[in-house]
Amino acid sequence: MKITPGGVVAAEWTKFSSLRSTWITAGISVFLLIAFGMIASASFSGEGLTSVDLALSGSALAALSVGVLGALLGAGEYTTGMIRATLTAVPRRLPVLWSKSLVAGAAAFVTMTIGALAAFAVGSAVLNDKVSGLGLGDDGVLRALLGAGLYLGLVAVLGVALGMLVRSSAGAIAILAGLLLVVPGLVPLLPDAISEAITPYLPSNAGSAVMALAPPDGTLGPWAGVAVFAGYVVVTLAAAAYRLKKTDA
Numbered sequence: 001m002k003i004t005p006g007g008v009v010a011a012e013w014t015k016f017s018s019l020r021s022t023w024i025t026a027g028i029s030v031f032l033l034i035a036f037g038m039i040a041s042a043s044f045s046g047e048g049l050t051s052v053d054l055a056l057s058g059s060a061l062a063a064l065s066v067g068v069l070g071a072l073l074g075a076g077e078y079t080t081g082m083i084r085a086t087l088t089a090v091p092r093r094l095p096v097l098w099s100k101s102l103v104a105g106a107a108a109f110v111t112m113t114i115g116a117l118a119a120f121a122v123g124s125a126v127l128n129d130k131v132s133g134l135g136l137g138d139d140g141v142l143r144a145l146l147g148a149g150l151y152l153g154l155v156a157v158l159g160v161a162l163g164m165l166v167r168s169s170a171g172a173i174a175i176l177a178g179l180l181l182v183v184p185g186l187v188p189l190l191p192d193a194i195s196e197a198i199t200p201y202l203p204s205n206a207g208s209a210v211m212a213l214a215p216p217d218g219t220l221g222p223w224a225g226v227a228v229f230a231g232y233v234v235v236t237l238a239a240a241a242y243r244l245k246k247t248d249a
Helices: 005-018 020-043 051-055 059-080 083-089 094-125 141-166 169-189 192-201 203-211 222-246
Strands: none
Touching: 005 020, 005 059, 005 094, 020 051, 020 059, 020 094, 051 094, 051 141, 059 083, 059 094, 059 141, 059 169, 059 203, 094 141, 094 222, 141 169, 141 203, 141 222, 169 192, 169 203, 192 203, 203 222
C-alpha cells in the first residue's frame, strides 16, 4: 500500500500525541512561560521594560523546553530502534523528517502562542502599578505575542532536526542548550568589536527579536531576526536530511 504524505504526517502525529512525555513537556513549557511572566510582571518596578517584555520573561526557558520536545521526537526512535520500522514503511525517508518537523513545529506554535497570550493576560492583571500596561490593540503587541509562538515553534523544529542529525536525545538537547543558553553567555567575553558584531546573529538573540516591541540599537529587527533564525533551522534540517538519506538508520 502506498504511503501518502498525509499518512506520514498522521502517523507522526499519532506517535507524538500518544507519548506521555509530549504532554508533560508541553505543559512545562506553557507553565514556564506563564509563571515567569506573572512573577516578573508583579515584581518589576524599574524602567526600560514593557508589559510585553515582562510577560515573555520565561521565553528563554520555554524555548529550551520546546526544543527538548522536538529533540525527543527526532531522536526517540533511534533510541528504541523503531526507526528501522518507520523507514521500512516510508522508504523515501525524507517525508519522515518533514512530517516530524511539521508536527512538532505546529504543536509548539499553537500551544506556545496560547501560552504567550495567557502570560500577557495574567501578567497584565498583576502588573506592578509603576509599569504602564498595554493592550492587544497597541502597536506591536499582537505581533510580539504571535511572534513568540512562531519563534518557539521554530525552536521545536530545530530540536527535531538536531535529534535526527545526531540521533541521540541527550546529544541533541546538549547542542540545543549550548546554542540557546551557553553561547550567548560566552560571546560577551570576546573583544568588544567582535562581540558586538556577532551578538545580534546568535540563534536565540535573532529569533527572540520578534518578541520585542522596539528592538534596541544594535539588534536585528523583528522579521530580520526571524529570518536569520529560520536560516539556522533550514541549515540544520538540510544536514539532517543529508544524513538520513545517505547513511544507515
